[in-house]
Structure formats: structure tokens, C-alpha cells
Amino acid sequence: MKNIQITYPASYQKRVEAAIEKACPIDWHREAEPDETRESVLVLLEDGEGQSLMDAAQNIFTSKDQWRLTVMDVEATLPRNEVTKSDDDKEEKKNPKQAMREALVEEVMGGSKLTIDFVVLTILSAIVAAIGLNENNVAVVIGAMVIAPLLGPILGFSLSSALGSSPLMLTAAKTAVSGLAIGFGTVFVLALIFPVNLESQELISRTNINPEVIALALASGAAAALSLTGGLSSSLVGVMVAVALLPPSAASAMYLGSGDTRNALTAAILVLLNVVCVLLSTQIVFVWKGVQPRRWLQQQNAAKSRKINIAVWAVLLIGLFALGYWVSNHGELLESTFL
Structure with a gap:
């Protein structure tokens, strides 16, 4: 699993949340900085599922924005992720996962x-x-x-x-x-x-x-x-x-x-x-x-x-x-x- 942390201007909150939902995370949470002009999110994803979020982040922010995306490996997490996938989900997951x-x-x-x-x-x-x-x-x-x-x-x-x-x-x-x-x-x-x-x-x-x-x-x-x-x-x-x-x-x-x-x-x-x-x-x-x-x-x-x-x-x-x-x-x- 991977943890993706994104720090960005607070004005991009809704666009970032939409991108996170599309990435189908296991879990995520948001924290605002003390001055409330910037905030950060920490997103937990299965291996091979982070590329869409990274692409979305690069499309959302410009080079002038003060933003940063960091990817971290996760060795273990509790509780275990044992979500039952629907037939549509299984069909979607037939494509092999890959590193970002x-x-x-x-x-x-x-x-x-x-x-x-x-x-x-x-x-x-x-x-x-x-x-x-x-x-x-x-x-x-x-x-x-x-x-x-x-x-x-x-x-x-x-x-x-x-x-x-x-x-x-x-x-x-x-x-x-x-x-x-x-x-x-x-x-x-x-x-x-x-x-x-x-x-x-x-x-x-x-x-x-x-x-x-x-x-x-x-x-x-x-x-x-x-x-x-x-x-x-x-x-x-x-x-x-x-x-x-x-x-x-x-x-x-x-x-x-x-x-x-x-x-x-x-x-x-x-x-x-x-x-x-x-x-x-x-x-x-x-x-x-x-x-x-x-x-x-x-x-x-x-x-x-x-x-x-x-x-x-x-x-x-x-x-x-x-x-x-x-x-x-x-x-x-x-x-x-x-x-």
C-alpha cells in the first residue's frame, strides 16, 4: 500500500477532494495549517492505484502554486482492508497493477x-x-x-x-x-x-x-x-x-x-x-x-x-x-x- 500526501493552497479543496474520490482510496483525511491558507491530505491507496491521483494533482495545480506531493510506502495498517468487490470492480481490476x-x-x-x-x-x-x-x-x-x-x-x-x-x-x-x-x-x-x-x-x-x-x-x-x-x-x-x-x-x-x-x-x-x-x-x-x-x-x-x-x-x-x-x-x- 501507499500513502500519498498532498500539501496545497486551501482554495483547491473541492477539486482535490474530487480527485481523491476518483482514486478510490482505502482511507484519507485532511488537515488545515494554522493560518488556514494551506492544507494537506493524506491518502491511503492500494499498490498500483495512485497514478490517477498523481496525474490529477499535476493537472490541478500550476507551477506557481505552492504545492507538494509525496509518496510513502506503507508496511502495515490496521484494520485490514478486506472490501468485497462487485463484479464491475473485478472486471476493472483485471488490468495488471503497476508502479506509479x-x-x-x-x-x-x-x-x-x-x-x-x-x-x-x-x-x-x-x-x-x-x-x-x-x-x-x-x-x-x-x-x-x-x-x-x-x-x-x-x-x-x-x-x-x-x-x-x-x-x-x-x-x-x-x-x-x-x-x-x-x-x-x-x-x-x-x-x-x-x-x-x-x-x-x-x-x-x-x-x-x-x-x-x-x-x-x-x-x-x-x-x-x-x-x-x-x-x-x-x-x-x-x-x-x-x-x-x-x-x-x-x-x-x-x-x-x-x-x-x-x-x-x-x-x-x-x-x-x-x-x-x-x-x-x-x-x-x-x-x-x-x-x-x-x-x-x-x-x-x-x-x-x-x-x-x-x-x-x-x-x-x-x-x-x-x-x-x-x-x-x-x-x-x-x-x-x-x-
Whole structure:
């Protein structure tokens, strides 16, 4: 459950009360400030039921009004809310609940910024992944994926695309590209210094491009988007996204550092293919969950952007899969042509 507190000029009392009633709250109450020029309401709502109230508040007040809306999580409340729903209510609740748009943006923005912590975690996860791949140690590779901070910028890019937010999209794209580049560069330097175990099965498996890897990346992206919109913990699905991105990126750098350009190219194509799959599935989930901007014109622009993005990702998926499959099975022709 959520508590939404709104503080606003007292002249907006009736409009605020109407917006609260439309939100179907569990409970709410109003308090006036001592000078009676401002007042505040505290509204208790079920999870996934606060977006209409937040939108209404933004429509009611102007930027000049001294108002503030705050969302707070509720761990428990008594008495328990056990309201029997009518058939109409049940039909209305068939649509899946989702976290509030502003809460999604706030959560994603933190993980989409290129900070010192992000860079350090990326370097550490790349080092651990390289060791795990080289030693053919699955547990170490999994450990690398646990600390890899790749989920934030990927989700940030998809969410900003769904909302039509260019600034957030650029920030997330810069962080994602920087993260992949930093990880790749770190492993490449290690491959130049230390010998690479080209017989490692963990390393070799990152050069196999088949329908299973597409299914894994699509499932990872969908799980990440669902965890975000459902307000669930994203730590485990963060590992899933890292499964699709970190090991093949590290494998590509290791192969390139050891002079094996064919397998380096195959693993690099796998990274790009997985990125496209994750972005495509997250976009589809955001569309299904109805994540969109508040204003009508922004909704129209975002809808066009989503259609273009989904089409582009789908075409890239097919093209990259065909290219990767050909390189992995006919790489000798590529080597004989260019080397």
C-alpha cells in the first residue's frame, strides 16, 4: 500500500477532494495549517492505484502554486482492508497493477547515471568475469553477474523511450555504452597481459549463436521490465540481464586480446544481439503495462517513438542473428578474406 500526501493552497479543496474520490482510496483525511491558507491530505491507496491521483494533482495545480506531493510506502495498517468487490470492480481490476510513473522514473534515474560507483563496479565485475571464463568456473562467472550494474541504464533507455524523454534516454544510453566499453577495455587489457585459456568451455559457449540465446535475452528483458513496473525487487533479474551482456562482452575482449578475431567478432555480435533483445522485450512489456506520458500530445509522440523503436529492434534482431549465425558457421571464409 501507499500513502500519498498532498500539501496545497486551501482554495483547491473541492477539486482535490474530487480527485481523491476518483482514486478510490482505502482511507484519507485532511488537515488545515494554522493560518488556514494551506492544507494537506493524506491518502491511503492500494499498490498500483495512485497514478490517477498523481496525474490529477499535476493537472490541478500550476507551477506557481505552492504545492507538494509525496509518496510513502506503507508496511502495515490496521484494520485490514478486506472490501468485497462487485463484479464491475473485478472486471476493472483485471488490468495488471503497476508502479506509479514518477516512481519508475525516480528509481531508474539512479541506476542510469555514470557515477564513480558504476565505473568501479563495472571494472570489478569485468575482472571477475574474465577470471571465471578463463578458469572455466561457473560460480565465479555468476559472481561477476551479481555485481554487474548493467540493469539500470538498459531499463533507463527503454523507460525513457516509452515516456518520450530524450534527456533521460541520452543519459541512459551514455551510461550503457560507457559501461560496456569500460568492461570490454578492462578484459582486453587483462587478455594482453595474461594467457587466455582458449579451451575453456565457459569461454567457448559465448561464441554459440542460436535461438536459445535469443530466448534468454528476451526473457531477461521482460523479467526486468515486469519487476520494475510491478514494484518488485530487481536484484535477481539484474543478474539475468548481466547473463546476457557481461559474459559475451568479456569473451569478445579475451578473444581479441589473444588474437582470435573470428571468435571475438562472434561474441561481439552476440553482445549486440542480446542488447537488442533486452531492449525489444522491455519495450513490449512497457507497452503492455500502459507506461506512457501524462499529457495527450506527449502520449501521441511517445506512441510513435515506441512503434519506430520496436520495429527497429525487431529488424536488428533478425539481421544480427543472421550475421552471427553465418560468422559462427562460416568464419573461415571471413578469416581467409581479411586476414
